[in-house]
Amino acid sequence: MKRIKNVVLFFNSKRRKALTYASVIERKLKAAGAKVARVCVNDATYCDFKSADAAVAVGGDGTVLFAARHVTSRGIPVLGINAGGLGFLSGIEKNDFLRSVDDFLAGGFKKIKRNLLSVSVVRGGRTMSGPVPALNDCVIRSHESRAFTLRASFGGQFLSEYFGDGLIVSTPSGSTAYSLAASGPIAMPDLEVVLLTPICPHTLTHRPIVLSAAEELKVSVVRGASGPQLVSLSIDGQENFLLEPGDAVVVRKHPRTFEMLAPRGFSYFDILRRKLSWGER
Numbered sequence: 001m002k003r004i005k006n007v008v009l010f011f012n013s014k015r016r017k018a019l020t021y022a023s024v025i026e027r028k029l030k031a032a033g034a035k036v037a038r039v040c041v042n043d044a045t046y047c048d049f050k051s052a053d054a055a056v057a058v059g060g061d062g063t064v065l066f067a068a069r070h071v072t073s074r075g076i077p078v079l080g081i082n083a084g085g086l087g088f089l090s091g092i093e094k095n096d097f098l099r100s101v102d103d104f105l106a107g108g109f110k111k112i113k114r115n116l117l118s119v120s121v122v123r124g125g126r127t128m129s130g131p132v133p134a135l136n137d138c139v140i141r142s143h144e145s146r147a148f149t150l151r152a153s154f155g156g157q158f159l160s161e162y163f164g165d166g167l168i169v170s171t172p173s174g175s176t177a178y179s180l181a182a183s184g185p186i187a188m189p190d191l192e193v194v195l196l197t198p199i200c201p202h203t204l205t206h207r208p209i210v211l212s213a214a215e216e217l218k219v220s221v222v223r224g225a226s227g228p229q230l231v232s233l234s235i236d237g238q239e240n241f242l243l244e245p246g247d248a249v250v251v252r253k254h255p256r257t258f259e260m261l262a263p264r265g266f267s268y269f270d271i272l273r274r275k276l277s278w279g280e281r
Contacts, residue, residue, distance in 0.1 A: 001077075001107035004053040008037045008076070010067040012059035018083035021094050022058040025081065029056075032101050041066040052076055054104075054261060061136075061177070064089040065236040068116075068135045068258045077111055077259035079104065086275045088176045089135070091262030100263060109261045114173045114189055115213060116254035119235055123247050133254050134235045136174030139199075140219060140249060141166030143230040147202050149222035155215035164201035166231075167219060169194060169251050173258075176276070178237075184208040189268060194251065213253040220248045 007029055011022035026036050037049040041063055055078045057067040064080040071078060081097050082090035091109070092100070103109070119138045120130030142148050142165060150167055152159040170179040172187035175195055180186065184197035185208060194217060197208040211217065221231050223245035231243040243249070272278035 001109065001111065002053070003107050004034065004105045006035045006037070006050075006052045008039055008049045008052040008055045008071070010039045010041055010055060010057040010059070010063055012063050012083075013040050013042050015059055015083065018059040018063070021081065021083045025056065025058060025094070025097065028098055028101050029105070032105055034105055039067075039070075054079060056081060058094075059083050060085055060087055061089045062237065065135055065238060069133055069236070069238075072116065072133060072256050072258050075259075077261045079109065079261035088271065088275065089173065089260070091260055091266060096263070103263075104261075108264065110264055110266070112189070112260045112262055112266070113257040114260055115171055115192060116256065116258055117169065117171055117194070118252045118254040119169075119233075120250045121233060121241055121243065121247055122250055123244065128247075129241055130250075131252075131254075132235050132239055133256075134174075135171065135258050136177050136236050137168055137170040137179060138236075138249065138251065139166060139168050139178060139234045140221070140243070141199060141232060141234075143232060146229070147200075148224055148229050148231065151220045151222050152196070153218045153220075154211055159196075159217075160206070161222070162198050162201060162206060163203070164198055164206070166199040168197040168199060169217065169219070169249075170197060171195075176272075179208070182208075185210065186272070192253070194253075217251040218248050219251070221245050 012018040057063045058081045080090035117134040118131040121128045150162045168179045172189045175187040179197045192213040194211045198206045233241045
């Protein structure tokens, strides 16, 4: 990787720790000779920055997800610096980064490619929204306290009808997020698969399934016998759409990949052990 001269710094101004960390990191980058453009993820008028050699996202996973949606199309790799909770999408902790700034700017960090989903909403044969990239997941769920039916097809073949509180369609990167909380499997981030995890299904036979990312997944909202129900689609927990009966959520593999930066010694299994106490007894 070539030397990094221009950095775009994403930060969450609503987290005091993240705001403090971002200021410290900005000063450190500038002192090392880098030019820094700041982007606050809480400002709706944000994201007017010129091309950069790399992006740094200071905060939790939400900050990294925000950065991914806005830099992937420009081919800018992102280093996540954890200033939130678990920080599964972070490549490094703050204190470790401050000791590694020179190596980072010298291009010494490695690029790790993560697959994205491409999510669209189709209504009456017309695309109403999208395609929108998703690094973690897209979630279809009801705002009401009653179950509803979704009909899923994969590669043009009928897959199943799901009756419950909704469905999570996840990337391997998102397998440790909402999908994991709904008893989905953990998947290695470099796998080209999609995880389909039901939310509180009203049957013992519906369990998460791992599908190839090479085929199209379509999930349609089935009209209920008791009339319309308020159903929403949430993409990475940040982009939200209201769905109507008959709407189809179409999920494909995104043509681009998200490039995550991490130190040379970065290990995904180490992340699982440290943040999830994975494998402990």
